[in-house]
Amino acid sequence: MEQQNIYxxxxxxxxxxxxxxxxxxxxxxxxxxxxxxxxxxxxxxxFGEYSVFGEGEVTFCVASPHTRKGYIxxxxxxxxxxxxxxxxxxxxxxxxxxxxxxNIFPIDDxxxxxLLFIAGGIALPPMRSVIWSCLDLRDQFKDISILYxxxxxxxxxxxxxxxxxxxxxxxxxxxxxxxxxxxxxWSGEVGFVPTILDKMIPVSENTIAIVCGPPVMIxxxxxxxxxxxxxxxxxxxxxxxxxxCGLGKCxxxxxxxxxxxxxxxxxTRTQLKELPDEY
Amino acid sequence: xxxxxxILKYSDLPKMIEKFISQGYPVLAPxxxxxxxxxxxxxxxxxxxxxxLLSTQSAKKAAFPKVxxxxxxxxxxxxVVQHPVDPADSKETILFGVRPCDASGFKSLDAIFGEGPxxxxxxxxxxxxxxxxxxxxxxxxxxxxxxxxxxxGNTAGSDLQFTSVSKDELLVEILTEKGKKASRIxxxxxxxxxxxxxxxxxIADVKVVFDLDSVVAKTxxxxxxxxxxxxxxxxxxxxxxxxxxxxxxxxxxxxxxxDTKKGVRLRLWDSCGFSxxxxxxxxxxxxxxxxxxxRQRIMHKFAYMPEQLKVVxxxxxxxxxxxxxxxxxxxxxxxxxxxxxxx
Ligand SMILES: Cc1cc2nc3c(=O)[nH]c(=O)nc-3n(C[C@H](O)[C@H](O)[C@H](O)COP(=O)(O)OP(=O)(O)OC[C@H]3O[C@@H](n4cnc5c(N)ncnc54)[C@H](O)[C@@H]3O)c2cc1C
Ligand code: SF4
Ligand code: SF4
Ligand code: FES
Numbered sequence: 001m002e003q004q005n006i007y008x009x010x011x012x013x014x015x016x017x018x019x020x021x022x023x024x025x026x027x028x029x030x031x032x033x034x035x036x037x038x039x040x041x042x043x044x045x046x047f048g049e050y051s052v053f054g055e056g057e058v059t060f061c062v063a064s065p066h067t068r069k070g071y072i073x074x075x076x077x078x079x080x081x082x083x084x085x086x087x088x089x090x091x092x093x094x095x096x097x098x099x100x101x102x103n104i105f106p107i108d109d110x111x112x113x114x115l116l117f118i119a120g121g122i123a124l125p126p127m128r129s130v131i132w133s134c135l136d137l138r139d140q141f142k143d144i145s146i147l148y149x150x151x152x153x154x155x156x157x158x159x160x161x162x163x164x165x166x167x168x169x170x171x172x173x174x175x176x177x178x179x180x181x182x183x184x185x186w187s188g189e190v191g192f193v194p195t196i197l198d199k200m201i202p203v204s205e206n207t208i209a210i211v212c213g214p215p216v217m218i219x220x221x222x223x224x225x226x227x228x229x230x231x232x233x234x235x236x237x238x239x240x241x242x243x244x245c246g247l248g249k250c251x252x253x254x255x256x257x258x259x260x261x262x263x264x265x266x267x268t269r270t271q272l273k274e275l276p277d278e279y
Numbered sequence: 280x281x282x283x284x285x286i287l288k289y290s291d292l293p294k295m296i297e298k299f300i301s302q303g304y305p306v307l308a309p310x311x312x313x314x315x316x317x318x319x320x321x322x323x324x325x326x327x328x329x330x331x332l333l334s335t336q337s338a339k340k341a342a343f344p345k346v347x348x349x350x351x352x353x354x355x356x357x358x359v360v361q362h363p364v365d366p367a368d369s370k371e372t373i374l375f376g377v378r379p380c381d382a383s384g385f386k387s388l389d390a391i392f393g394e395g396p397x398x399x400x401x402x403x404x405x406x407x408x409x410x411x412x413x414x415x416x417x418x419x420x421x422x423x424x425x426x427x428x429x430x431x432g433n434t435a436g437s438d439l440q441f442t443s444v445s446k447d448e449l450l451v452e453i454l455t456e457k458g459k460k461a462s463r464i465x466x467x468x469x470x471x472x473x474x475x476x477x478x479x480x481x482i483a484d485v486k487v488v489f490d491l492d493s494v495v496a497k498t499x500x501x502x503x504x505x506x507x508x509x510x511x512x513x514x515x516x517x518x519x520x521x522x523x524x525x526x527x528x529x530x531x532x533x534x535x536x537x538d539t540k541k542g543v544r545l546r547l548w549d550s551c552g553f554s555x556x557x558x559x560x561x562x563x564x565x566x567x568x569x570x571x572x573x574r575q576r577i578m579h580k581f582a583y584m585p586e587q588l589k590v591v592x593x594x595x596x597x598x599x600x601x602x603x604x605x606x607x608x609x610x611x612x613x614x615x616x617x618x619x620x621x622x
Contacts, residue, residue, distance in 0.1 A: 005366050006396045007349040007533070007544070011359055032358070051544075053352050053359050054537035080560040094358035215563075241565060242557050244533055248395055250549070251530035252556050254575075255565070256502060257583040262395060276502045278565045 006247060009051050009096030010036050015071065017091055020157040021150075024122060025087060026063065026075040029097065042066055044107060044133040045126065045238070045266045048099025049246050050074060055085040059243045061265070062100060063125035065132035072097070075125040075157060101246040102265050105130045105236065107137075110208050114143040118221055120193050120213025121150055124157050126238050126265075127212050131165075138170060145172040147200065149193040149217075152181035174200060194220040204229035210236045222269065235269035239279050255279045282434075283453040283462075284472040290447065291468040293324040298465050299373050304409075307341050308375040309334035318377070327376050332419055337526035337598060338381040341374045342405035343388055343548075345523075349400060349533070350544035366399035371407045373461060380424050380594035382412045382436035384526025390588040391529045400546070409461045412437040418483040421597025423610045425485045429594055432482040442478050450476060488610060489617040491591065497620040498581040505570065507619065511612050512573035514605040519550030521599035521607070527580070527592045530556075551575045577612065 012029035020026055031037030047061040064073035078087040089095065107130065115134060119127040127148075134141055146165060150156045156175065165173045176189035176196045189196045193213065202209070202225070209230055211221050218237060225235055241253040241260045248262040256276040258264065267275075287295070299306050300322065309328040310319040315335035316328050328334070351362045385405060392401035415422075415431035424430055434440050438458030442450040450472055453462050462469065501507055522528040532549040535542055549556060552572050558564045566572050580592030593609070600608045 004399060005349065005364060006398060007400075007546070008361065008363070009350075011361065013358070051535075053354055054535050054542045056535050056544075057533060083560075096359075240559070242559055244531070247398075249391055249398060249529065250532070251391075251551060251579070252549075254579075254583070256578075257586055278571070 007098065007245075009049070009098040010040070012072075012095050012097045014089060014091050014093050014095065020075060020159070021155050023078040023087075024075065024155075024157050025078075026073055026158075027086075027095075028064075028071055028073050029095070030071050032094065037070060041069075042072070042100035043104035044130045045105035046100035046102050047126075047246070047265060048072075048074075048097050048101060049243070050086070051096035051098070052082055052085045052089070053094075053096065056082045057096075057098070057244070058082040058086065059240075059246065061126040061129065061238075063128050065129050065136055067133050067136035075122075075128070077122045098246065101261055103263065105133075105210065105266055107134055110134075111140045112206075113141060114203065114207040115141055115145070116202055116207055116209045117144075117146045117148075118193060118197060118209060118211045118213070119146075119148045120217040121155070122157065123212035123214070123238075124148060127210065128158060128161070130210060135171070142206070143172065144170065145174070145200070145202075147174045147176070147193060147197055149176040149178070149196065149213075150181070151178050153177055153183045153186050155181070192220070193217050194224050197221060197224045198227075202228050202230075204231075204234065208234055208236065212238050232269040232273060237267060237269065237272065238265040239267060239272075240265065241279055280454075280456055280459065283459070284474060284476065285451040285453065285462070285469040286444075286472045287441070287449045287451050287465075287469055288447055289443075289449060291465075292449075295465040295468055296321070296324045296327075296375070299375075299461075302464055303370075304373050304464075305370055306373045306375050307338070309377065318374075329376055329413070332415065332417060333378055333380075333596060333598060333601075335598070335602065336524055337384060337596070338374055338377040338410075339384065339388060339526050339528075341372060341408050342385065342401050343392075343529065345548050347400060347546045348543050349546045351542070353541050354537075355540065367403040369404045369407055372404075372409070373411060374408050375411045377410065377412050378415055378596070379412050379431065379433040379435075379437065379440070380429055380596040381526050382410045382440075383429050383433055384594045384596070385410075385436050387527035387584065387588075387590055387592045388529050390584070390590045394588060409438045409457045410436060411439040411441065411458075411461070414440055414442040414478070414482045416443055416481060416483060418485045419597070421600045421608070421610065422483075422485050422595060423488055423597065423613075424595035425487045426489050426610075426613075427491055427591055427593050427595040430482075431485055432478055442481050444476065444478075444481050450478060450481075452478075489614050494613050494617050495581050495585050495591065497616050497622055498578060499586070500622045501616065501620055502574070502578065502582075504620065507616070508570040508574040511577075511615070512570045512607075515552070515569050515573055515607055516605060517552045517554055517569050517572060518604060519552045520602045520604065521576070521609075522550035522552060523548055524598040524602045526594055526596060526598070551579065577609075577616075581613070
């Protein structure tokens with residue numbers, strides 16, 4: 001009997017490429033085999049292994065919301081070998097996708113709460129998935145605020161979506177760029193994410209904070225949340241560790257006894273505090 | 280199933296191997312290869328290294344080869360076509376002449392590859408492998424199987440176990456249904472054994488050097504003990520030899536190989552001892568220095584696996600210590616954890 005090959009990816013056609021920022025692109029991917037696409041489902045927060053045939057695999061989160069079916073999106077920064085190869089592809093080309101892997105943002109548990117999304121740099125992709133998943137179910141949540149910072153105006157990703165969120169009366173969007181990263185016509189904030197968060201005077205009562213970004217940003221953001229009374233279990237983040245299998249077998253993504261690929265990548269700050277320093 | 284005991288004459292071993300081969304079973308066994316002893320396919324008893332205590336390489340490659348194809352594809356203008364690779368595409372195989380620690384080493388791999396979405400590349404090969412182990416008449420100073428729950432006559436994981444009970448006779452223990460099936464192939468060579476035969480008289484005496492529960496508890500508590508890991512790993516050069524010879528190490532990597540139109544994705548052995556193992560593209564490395572990688576090797580086997588998979592990831596075969604170019608000795612390191620760490 002033929003057995004299932006857990007390492008065999010789905011074939012995906014690159015339907016649309018969006019240039020988000022220098023070296024950052026979003027691919028919209030459609031299942032080559034429609035039937036596989038119909039059967040596929042994922043939950044926000046999960047990730048996958050994307051393959052460039054002949055080059056290898058890379059790990060990206062699914063950047064589209066689980067509320068939208070028929071396609072998935074990934075947003076990636078050209079960083080090394082496989083991402084460079086990926087960036088050279090065109091619409092219509094075929095890549096592979098294995099997934100979805102990992103745990104989820106438990107948005108069902110967040111019903112009736114305020115949501116505060118705090119993202120820095122290229123870390124908006126995992127956030128974008130959960131933001132849209134929540135916006136598509138807007139009446140289930142109370143206030144939704146988004147704080148997003150990048151190094152420069154040029155580095156902000158999802159510029160069209162930022163404009164759309166800015167317009168929406170049911171979303172409170174704050175964008176910021178690092179000092180010196182602003183342009184003459186920049187109308188957002190100037191300052192690092194933790195500083196701007198402090199200025200926003202976030203309300204911790206009945207609020208969930210989701211924080212994704214570079215390690216330094218996270219390090220300085222947590223104390224600000226603490227200052228405004230956010231308890232550890234109200235704060236969510238995601239971890240990244242180098243991965244190969246995504247399935248808890250290849251042995252490289254662990255933080256102590258926890259495998260980021262199957263026990264994560266989403267962790268509460270409570271869980272994070274229990275992890276040893278290995279990420 | 281209830282264990283059955285038989286007697287096989289040494290002089291009939293060549294016939295037994297012939298029977299396996301003529302009935303279409305490939306036979307994997309330890310073979311001398313220059314200075315090392317590899318596990319390879321053999322055609323007759325002549326090439327089998329029954330004179331050595333342990334093969335240099337473990338027997339894991341019977342189900343987890345060093346290099347294995349997991350994908351095959353062709354690329355053309357219209358896109359990519361995958362040619363399914365069937366994970367179950369392997370033959371029923373006899374793994375012969377390995378030691379009890381090799382046979383029981385598969386339980387770690389079973390746990391890792393069987394947990395969650397199961398890896399049929401491993402599981403189906405393992406399922407189709409019949410393991411005929413030889414108990415150990417002698418051991419050496421690197422062996423510590425009895426300290427990690429095994430022993431020179433341990434039958435766990437073996438389908439058949441042979442014990443040398445006289446100059447010309449082997450005691451055959453038929454331990455599993457798979458073993459029973461394989462024994463039918465050479466049933467005409469088997470005679471009844473005296474059920475009162477005391478196997479322990481014929482196997483090595485391997486002293487218990489530490490208490491496993493205590494080592495597990497102390498290792499589990501030692502993540503933050505930077506001094507301990509540094510002291511233990513100062514010599515380690517991160518060559519990964521220890522992982523490659525280990526019967527329980529399962530870490531792997533994927534690599535694609537292609538020419539212009541065709542490609543394959545290969546799964547290859549990897550090691551947590553390599554500095555690139557966890558290196559992020561950004562340059563950040565969660566296990567930046569060798570002592571952290573050594574800690575991972577020990578903690579994975581003696582803390583994480585016992586907790587997550589209910590199995591200790593070490594058989595006490597001592598291969599890692601015999602293979603290490605700088606003479607790291609895991610038995611000494613574990614004994615040191617047992618003695619130095621207080622919890
Ligand atoms: C759960 C998770 C989600 C991620 N989501 C995104 C995302 O949405 N967008 C994005 O741009 N990046 C994301 N990353 C980071 C991304 O995986 C790396 O930037 C990418 O693997 C670099 O690959 P490369 O081949 O270009 O680099 P190379 O340096 O050439 O890669 C060598 C190998 O290391 C692996 N690797 C290197 N760094 C990392 C890393 N930080 N994490 C995982 N594997 C790594 C690669 O997969 C590759 O196999 C995510 C990582 C994780 C773990
Ligand atoms: S074989 Fe020895 S030197 Fe090589 S990685 Fe293992 S412990 Fe270190
Ligand atoms: S860690 Fe060393 S002693 Fe233990 S099973 Fe592996 S090779 Fe043998
Ligand atoms: S990515 Fe292989 S174990 Fe997590």
